[in-house]
Amino acid sequence: MTTPLRLGIAGLGTVGVGVVKIIRQKANLLADRTGRPVVITAVSARTRDRDRGVSLAGYDWEGDPVALARRDDVDVFVELMGGHDGAALEATQAALDAGKDVVTANKALLAHRGQALAERAEAAGRTIRFEGAVAGGIPIMKALTEGLAGNEITRVMGVMNGTCNYILTRMQDSGLPYETVFQEASDLGYLEADPTLDVGGIDAGHKLALLSTVAFGTRVDFDAVELEGIERISIEDIRQASDLGYRIKLLGVAQMTGRGLEQRMSPCLVPKSSPLGQLKGGTNMVVIEGDAVEQIVLRGPGAGEGPTASAVMGDVCDLARGCRVPTFGQPASELTQARVAQSNSPAPFYLRMALLDRPGALAKIATVLGEAGISIDRMRQTRHDSSAAPVLIVTHRTQRSALDAAIAAMQETGVLASDPVALRIETA
Amino acid sequence: MTTPLRLGIAGLGTVGVGVVKIIRQKANLLADRTGRPVVITAVSARTRDRDRGVSLAGYDWEGDPVALARRDDVDVFVELMGGHDGAALEATQAALDAGKDVVTANKALLAHRGQALAERAEAAGRTIRFEGAVAGGIPIMKALTEGLAGNEITRVMGVMNGTCNYILTRMQDSGLPYETVFQEASDLGYLEADPTLDVGGIDAGHKLALLSTVAFGTRVDFDAVELEGIERISIEDIRQASDLGYRIKLLGVAQMTGRGLEQRMSPCLVPKSSPLGQLKGGTNMVVIEGDAVEQIVLRGPGAGEGPTASAVMGDVCDLARGCRVPTFGQPASELTQARVAQSNSPAPFYLRMALLDRPGALAKIATVLGEAGISIDRMRQTRHDSSAAPVLIVTHRTQRSALDAAIAAMQETGVLASDPVALRIETA
Numbered sequence: 042m043t044t045p046l047r048l049g050i051a052g053l054g055t056v057g058v059g060v061v062k063i064i065r066q067k068a069n070l071l072a073d074r075t076g077r078p079v080v081i082t083a084v085s086a087r088t089r090d091r092d093r094g095v096s097l098a099g100y101d102w103e104g105d106p107v108a109l110a111r112r113d114d115v116d117v118f119v120e121l122m123g124g125h126d127g128a129a130l131e132a133t134q135a136a137l138d139a140g141k142d143v144v145t146a147n148k149a150l151l152a153h154r155g156q157a158l159a160e161r162a163e164a165a166g167r168t169i170r171f172e173g174a175v176a177g178g179i180p181i182m183k184a185l186t187e188g189l190a191g192n193e194i195t196r197v198m199g200v201m202n203g204t205c206n207y208i209l210t211r212m213q214d215s216g217l218p219y220e221t222v223f224q225e226a227s228d229l230g231y232l233e234a235d236p237t238l239d240v241g242g243i244d245a246g247h248k249l250a251l252l253s254t255v256a257f258g259t260r261v262d263f264d265a266v267e268l269e270g271i272e273r274i275s276i277e278d279i280r281q282a283s284d285l286g287y288r289i290k291l292l293g294v295a296q297m298t299g300r301g302l303e304q305r306m307s308p309c310l311v312p313k314s315s316p317l318g319q320l321k322g323g324t325n326m327v328v329i330e331g332d333a334v335e336q337i338v339l340r341g342p343g344a345g346e347g348p349t350a351s352a353v354m355g356d357v358c359d360l361a362r363g364c365r366v367p368t369f370g371q372p373a374s375e376l377t378q379a380r381v382a383q384s385n386s387p388a389p390f391y392l393r394m395a396l397l398d399r400p401g402a403l404a405k406i407a408t409v410l411g412e413a414g415i416s417i418d419r420m421r422q423t424r425h426d427s428s429a430a431p432v433l434i435v436t437h438r439t440q441r442s443a444l445d446a447a448i449a450a451m452q453e454t455g456v457l458a459s460d461p462v463a464l465r466i467e468t469a
Numbered sequence: 470m471t472t473p474l475r476l477g478i479a480g481l482g483t484v485g486v487g488v489v490k491i492i493r494q495k496a497n498l499l500a501d502r503t504g505r506p507v508v509i510t511a512v513s514a515r516t517r518d519r520d521r522g523v524s525l526a527g528y529d530w531e532g533d534p535v536a537l538a539r540r541d542d543v544d545v546f547v548e549l550m551g552g553h554d555g556a557a558l559e560a561t562q563a564a565l566d567a568g569k570d571v572v573t574a575n576k577a578l579l580a581h582r583g584q585a586l587a588e589r590a591e592a593a594g595r596t597i598r599f600e601g602a603v604a605g606g607i608p609i610m611k612a613l614t615e616g617l618a619g620n621e622i623t624r625v626m627g628v629m630n631g632t633c634n635y636i637l638t639r640m641q642d643s644g645l646p647y648e649t650v651f652q653e654a655s656d657l658g659y660l661e662a663d664p665t666l667d668v669g670g671i672d673a674g675h676k677l678a679l680l681s682t683v684a685f686g687t688r689v690d691f692d693a694v695e696l697e698g699i700e701r702i703s704i705e706d707i708r709q710a711s712d713l714g715y716r717i718k719l720l721g722v723a724q725m726t727g728r729g730l731e732q733r734m735s736p737c738l739v740p741k742s743s744p745l746g747q748l749k750g751g752t753n754m755v756v757i758e759g760d761a762v763e764q765i766v767l768r769g770p771g772a773g774e775g776p777t778a779s780a781v782m783g784d785v786c787d788l789a790r791g792c793r794v795p796t797f798g799q800p801a802s803e804l805t806q807a808r809v810a811q812s813n814s815p816a817p818f819y820l821r822m823a824l825l826d827r828p829g830a831l832a833k834i835a836t837v838l839g840e841a842g843i844s845i846d847r848m849r850q851t852r853h854d855s856s857a858a859p860v861l862i863v864t865h866r867t868q869r870s871a872l873d874a875a876i877a878a879m880q881e882t883g884v885l886a887s888d889p890v891a892l893r894i895e896t897a
Contacts, residue, residue, distance in 0.1 A: 063619045063761060073686065073799045074618050172616065178762040180616025187615075187792075188600070188608025190502050191491045191782025258501065316744065316768075333491060333779035334606040337769040340744075341762065351761035354619025364615075364792035371501045 045078040046361040047114055049141075051106035051132055052121030053086035056146055056173065058093050059350025060119065060357075065095065071354075075361035085109040110136035117142045117360055119353065125149035133169070137161045142365065144356040146173030146349055149238075152247035155254065155261035159373035169368045170356035175248045176201050176325040178348025179341040180355055185255050185329060186370035192331030194256040196296040198467075202245035203323030203343035204231045205271050205291040209279070209308075210321050213288065218276045231323075241270035242291060242306045249293035249306055252327070255370045257297050259379035262304070267384050269307035273462055278393060281433050282310050282464075285391070285419075288318040292467060294384070301380030310391050310466040316340070317467075387438040389418060389468075394451070394461035395429035396422075402456040403432065409454065413447035415439045429458035441465070473506040474789040475542055477569075479534035479560055480549030481514035484574055484601065486521050487778025488547065488785075493523065499782075503789035513537040538564035545570045545788055547781065553577035561597070565589045570793065572784040574601030574777055577666075580675035583682065583689035587801035597796045598784035603676045604629050604753040606776025607769040608783055613683050613757060614798035620759030622684040624724040630673035631751030631771035632659045633699050633719040637707070637736075638749050641716065646704045659751075669698035670719060674734045677721035681732055683798045684757070685725050687807035690732070695812050697735035701890055706821060709861050710738050710892075713819070713847075716746040720895060722812070729808030738819050738894040744768070745895075815866040817846060817896075822879070822889035823857035824850075830884040831860065837882065841875035843867045857886035869893070 048064075050057055064071070064081055071079045083101035085108075103109035110118045110132040118136035120143060122129045129150050136143050143162070145151070151158065151171055162169050172182045176199065185194070200206055204226060211222045223240065226232055231239075238244045250263040271291055282289050287310035295304045311317040316338060320326050325343030330336050342348040359366070369376060396402040403422060410417060419435040436444070448461055476492075478485055492499070492509055499507045511529035513536075531537035538546045538560040546564030548571060550557045557578050564571050571590070573579070579586065579599055590597050600610045604627065613622070628634055632654060639650045651668065654660055659667075666672045678691040699719055710717050715738035723732045739745040744766060748754050753771030758764050770776040787794070797804060824830040831850060838845060847863040864872070876889055 059761070067619070067621065070621065070686075071619070073803055076795075076800070179765060180612045183611060183616045184608045187787060188611045188783040189779060190786035191495070191499070191779050193495065193498065258498075314742075314747075316747075319742075319744075331779065333487070333775040333782070335770050335773075335776060337607060337767070339765070339767050341765040345763075347761040348763060351617060351619050351759065354761070355616040358618035359615060359792075362792070362794060364787075364790070364794070366790060366792070367504075372504070375501055 043077055045080045047080055047082045047116045048119050048357065049083050049109045049112055049115035050081060050119040050121065051085040051109055052123065053084060053093055054121065055346045056349045056353065057086070057121040058095050059346035060121070060353050061095050061097070063350055063354050071358065075358050077361055079357060079361050082114045083109055083112060106132035107135045110141065111139045115141060117144055117357065119357070120145040120147055123147055123149070125153040130154060133158060134161060137165050137167055140165050140167060142167045142360050143169045144353055144360070145169060145171050146353055148174040148244065148247040148251060152250045152261060152263040155251070155369070156373060156376070159368035162368050163373050168365050170359065171251070172356050173349045173352035175251055176327055177203070177341065177343040177345065178351045179325060179327060179339045180352065181327050181339055182255060183355065184337065184339060185252065186366055189329065189331050189334055189337070192333045194329065194331045196294070196330040197252045197256045197327065198292060198294040199325065199327035200290050200317060200320055201248045201293055201325050201327065201343065202239055202291055203325060204239040205245065206320060206324065207231060207322045208240070209271060209274065209289055209291070212276055212279045213283065216276065219274060240272050242268045245291060245293055246306045249295055249304055253295040253302065253304055254376065256295065257302060257379065258371055258376055259302060260376045262379065262381070265302070265304055265381040267305040267307065271308050274308055277431065278462060281393060282391065285435065286313055287311060287466065288313050289464065290317055290320065292317065298382050301382035303382045303384040303386070305384040308464055310464055312468060383442070385440045385442050387440050389438055389466040390436045390444055391464040391466055392434040392436065392461055394432050395458035396432050396456050397458050398428050398430050399456060402430070405454045405456050406432065406451055409447055409450045413443050413450065415443055415447055471505055473508045475508055475510045475544045476547050476785065477511050477537045477540055477543035478509060478547040478549065479513040479537055480551065481512060481521055482549065483774045484777045484781065485514070485549040486523050487774035488549070488781050489523050489525070491778055491782050499786065503786050505789055507785060507789050510542045511537055511540060534560035535563045538569065539567045543569060545572055545785065547785070548573040548575055551575055551577070553581040558582060561586060562589060565593050565595055568593050568595060570595045570788050571597045572781055572788070573597060573599050574781055576602040576672065576675040576679060580678045580689060580691040583679070583797070584801065584804070587796035590796050591801050596793050598787065599679070600784050601777045601780035603679055604755050605769065605771040605773065606779045607753060607755060607767045608780065609755050609767055610683060611783065612765065612767060613680065614794055617757065617759050617762055617765070620761045622757065622759045624722070624758040625680045625684045625755065626720060626722040627753065627755035628718050628745060628748055629676045629721055629753050629755065629771065630667055630719055631753060632667040633673065634748060634752065635659060635750050636668070637699060637702065637717055637719070640704055640707045641711065644704065647702060668700050670696045670734045673719060673721055677723055677732055677734055681723040681730065682804065684723065685730060685807065686799055686804055687730060688804045690807065690809070693730070693732055693809040695733040695735065699736050702736055705859065706890060709821060710819065713863065714741050715739060715894065716741050717892065718745055718748065720745065726810050729810035731810045731812045733812040736892055738892055740896060811870070813868045813870050815868050817866055817894040818864045818872055819892040819894055820862040820864065820889055822860050823886035824860050825884050825886050826856050826858050827884060830858070833882045833884050834860065834879055837875055837878045838864070841871055841878065843871055843875055
């Protein structure tokens with residue numbers, strides 16, 4: 042089989058350039074490994090004349106990604122533009138309708154349009170591969186879809202947004218407040234154009250929704266992901282968590298329960314010495330639990346030119362070798378609509394609040410918790426100069442619903458100086 | 470595609486039984502994921518009448534695995550017998566010659582016969598898949614061969630023998646000597662029939678040789694793996710290493726250097742707080758470094774019914790889906806014979822010895838090291854009651870060859886009460 046596999050690449054940002062570099066620099070290696078040449082026919086990007094640090098000589102230029110997607114001399118459409126509608130969506134649809142396979146690193150597109158696109162791919166006898174969309178260089182989709190295909194998956198969890206982890210790690214290491222570190226991350230170009238995608242947990246939520254689909258054979262349901270960002274994490278939370286032996290991580294958990302599928306992405310406390318607690322900067326980690334394999338943990342860079350291009354090339358090489366796994370690991374028509382379960386499995390919680398400096402304030406809070414059936418593991422009021430007293434409470438295991446009810450009752454007491462911060466403590 | 474994929478399974482030990490259980494319990498899940506039924510046609514094992522905790526109803530029984538391998542109603546021969554010659558080899562050859570794909574968890578077979586078998590598979594247009602042979606449930610071969618196919622791999626390292634790691638962890642936790650813990654492991658059934666395979670590092674060496682082949686595109690060269698077992702690790706080494714901030718692990722490292730391919734499997738000191746240092750009991754960990762992906766770390770159970778059966782089923786599902794990657798990730802005929810490089814990259818070393826209790830003994834040792842150009846980072850002589858004084862030395866970075874020369878010179882001085890233990894310290 043020496044017919045070349047011909048790619049059309051739309052999007053020449055960081056990842057697109059990384060892919061072009063690998064194909065130019067490793068033609069022989071790729072041909073040895075896949076049994077055929079992997080070549081680029083044509084490329085497309087918003088601006089043509091720009092030094093990207095790599096030659097585009099020999100590739101046709103297409104101004105319109107849809108035209109690129111439809112070219113007869115393209116076998117695989119590589120979508121690296123981003124965005125969940127507009128050009129990325131149209132070009133992907135055009136490619137599938139024209140009978141091309143699609144490789145993409147676009148988590149937003151699949152989180153929002155995954156089911157319809159997977160059905161469209163199936164109708165055309167093609168597939169969409171998206172290793173680069175989840176956890177950067179970690180071959181996590183392949184591990185789940187293929188390596189662990191003999192398992193019933195019970196839980197998937199992980200830290201999957203490098204920017205949030207950078208911000209949290211940097212706050213920990215430097216003692217600088219959230220706002221300062223956020224600005225640093227922005228200056229370093231780590232943030233999306235709309236930073237809420239990162240710090241609001243949306244980007245990580247997209248990834249979790251895709252992992253859930255493949256893990257549980259359910260339709261992508263991003264809207265059901267309970268999302269909480271890191272915007273309210275203060276340097277005080279970082280310090281208090283550290284004193285208690287924890288680190289704060291933006292952690293995603295998806296698990297199938299008797300009540301349905303739980304999906305949540307939220308800042309949690311994890312033990313300092315645990316693998317998740319030791320995760321630094323832009324590194325991602327994903328934990329998979331299956332009935333046969335028990336537990337597998339994968340760690341690696343969550344973003345960047347090389348790592349994401351590596352993931353995209355893994356997909357390209359599979360297609361070059363003739364391996365065409367369905368988009369979400371099984372026929373799109375057979376994916377089920379999961380019942381949505383509120384994430385309510387019991388856990389200890391970290392609760393930080395500021396109380397008005399009045400006699401009996403702390404007693405009122407303690408009473409509210411007692412009446413809600415929530416027992417206190419540790420409580421600490423620290424010395425203060427202002428009119429509000431910082432109070433920290435670690436609860437014993439309780440349900441989030443009980444805690445939320447207690448917080449509402451606390452707000453009724455009139456002793457809170459601001460809204461409490463409540464973070465789940467994940468120990469396993 | 471609803472033609473079933475028909476398996477013939479030879480070997481019904483722990484792993485074989487695990488595979489049968491998955492196929493019996495998850496028929497629908499497997500059919501959904503692979504698009505076709507996965508069925509067992511016939512099985513074979515040494516003894517027929519034995520309660521294995523799983524029903525074999527509906528499967529033909531073959532007394533002879535070679536006959537099983539040749540059956541017309543078998544598409545994939547699943548070899549779970551073990552051993553690097555005899556029945557396992559003959560049946561595998563017979564299966565390939567009869568045009569079947571082979572799935573195996575037999576590291577010894579492939580470490581010794583891999584090249585010839587891969588060529589035989591290629592001649593028949595078939596493949597041998599062996600995920601279950603390396604690092605148990607971790608989908609490491611898939612990650613390397615497929616997920617990271619766009620990378621030039623620079624280094625692979627890992628802890629890949631759960632039994633050795635169990636022994637070392639247990640010595641650390643209990644303070645019991647090697648001999649006692651070895652006996653415990655034996656009583657628990659953790660050791661191979663020939664325990665040297667485990668504690669001599671041979672089993673882990675087999676795995677390293679297979680990883681090297683796929684990582685570097687070189688022919689399997691198990692004979693070139695520098696092997697050192699854990700038999701000489703005493704409880705004193707465990708304690709001293711711990712005092713210094715390290716744990717002792719049987720660590721395999723394969724890397725391509727300017728001088729050729731280095732492959733070594735030896736007990737090393739790794740920092741306590743590092744991911745390798747924190748590895749407990751039967752858990753395996755593999756680290757892959759590639760030019761695009763930077764570094765990926767995979768962790769999971771290294772053995773056992775469920776995890777190894779999970780790996781075998783990953784291979785079976787790939788074949789059911791029609792994905793047939795060449796045995797070692799590229800055509801066997803294109804694998805190159807790597808130049809063998811002695812493992813000599815500089816590192817600090819841990820050196821423990823017993824000196825005869827004579828004036829000037831320590832000075833002689835220090836002089837020998839100085840003359841060899843090896844500088845001492847730390848040295849410690851502990852209080853003792855016997856006629857031999859325990860001495861511990863941590864060197865600055867040096868080459869193993871220089872250290873070996875110095876040890877030979879030490880032996881000339883006549884002050885050594887026994888052979889020194891020298892262990893590499895791996896910090897990265």
